[in-house]
Amino acid sequence: MIRILLVDDHAVVRQGLMMLLNAHPDFDVAGEASEGNEGIQKALELKPDVVIMDLSMPHGKDGLSATSELKKQLPDCAILILTMHNDEEYLFQAIQAGASGCILKSAPHEELMAAIQSVYHGNAYLNPAAIKRLMEEYLNHVKQGTTDTYRLLSDREKEVLTLIAKGYSNKEIGEQLVISVKTVETHKGHLMEKLKLKTRPELVEYALKKGLLGYK
Template sequence: MSEQIRVLVADDHVIVRTGLKLLLAQQDDIVVIGESADGKEAVETALSIRPDVVIMDLSMPPGTNGIEATTQLKRLDPAIHVLILTMHDNENELFRVLQAGASGYVLKDAIDSELINAVRIVAKGEVYLYPSATKKLVENLLQEISNEESPSTYKLLSDRERETLVLIAKGYGNKEIGNLLYISVKTVESHKSKIMAKLGLNKRHELVDYAIKRGMLDLDYYT
């Protein structure tokens, strides 16, 4: 890495890009060497000018979003570090960002000093997460450890209940699930209640999270 941290700013909003460039220009150790308005352009520009850090907006419709762009860029040049910028404090997005290869995740409403600090940390090859994101990761790790130490709740489900759970997680309604499994809506609701009781869950989105974290959406049940 050069003496100054070389940064590429990728965001579909001109005002945001301008604000970021003005903020970064005030730092003696940071220089903005390029900007992009969408994910595809961000990948192409980054491969051309080779910045130390790409500040990548998570949502850049239409076309290639921040996660897709990060995945492509890290595959083509792992040495370029990516710092994701987003408006949403979302746990699922956080895990997807890290899986894509990003080195950091910052909320757009973060104070200026936090963003600057994140750029400097990521440029060193380290990982930066805003405080609440770190807390979520720790909580998730502790939950996984707890699940590993206790008997697997998945084993408590019958084959039919597992099929029902997968279809629920894939977004099918009770009537659609009934048609796919050749059972009544009442039976679907009964399976759903038993699944929740066995897994200790109370809401539909918790069932979806459970299925996603255990890779159940890869199961090819009637899809």
């Protein structure tokens, strides 16, 4: 039996996946979690073979951060990223974070089953179109001679970073983006973790170097 942990912020999605996977003779859903921090805790407790990790979870730790942290603590655990984003940016971020594969939420059930079995047996899982995009992106990085941590940030985290660099307070950022101060703080924590920075001045300096304020 392949023991699986589901990490997704939508209860309906988790319940649907649980019913689908438990109906398969080779799968056993050992547990579920609604955000990344809980997912890491459950994984450490349950030691699943495969974690199906949602990419976008606005509350708590997001899928990329959780994947990166979980691979440090459970390096033998295979992580399959579940996402609605079909572009190379998210694909490259997932692989960099340590995921064994990526699958779209719109994929057929049969493809999900195959993906789980593939990563469980130590293989990577990407569909042919995704492999082509990943190879093109990798070759582009090789030509540039850089691997940019900025690509690890979500679009929202990039927005928050830019506004922080412009001197806005958390409250003002929340008002601009129509989100709560707590959500702003969560995004700020995620981007600082991904960029390996510890202070607001370091974030401002990083944003300046990236040219986010219009000059370098």
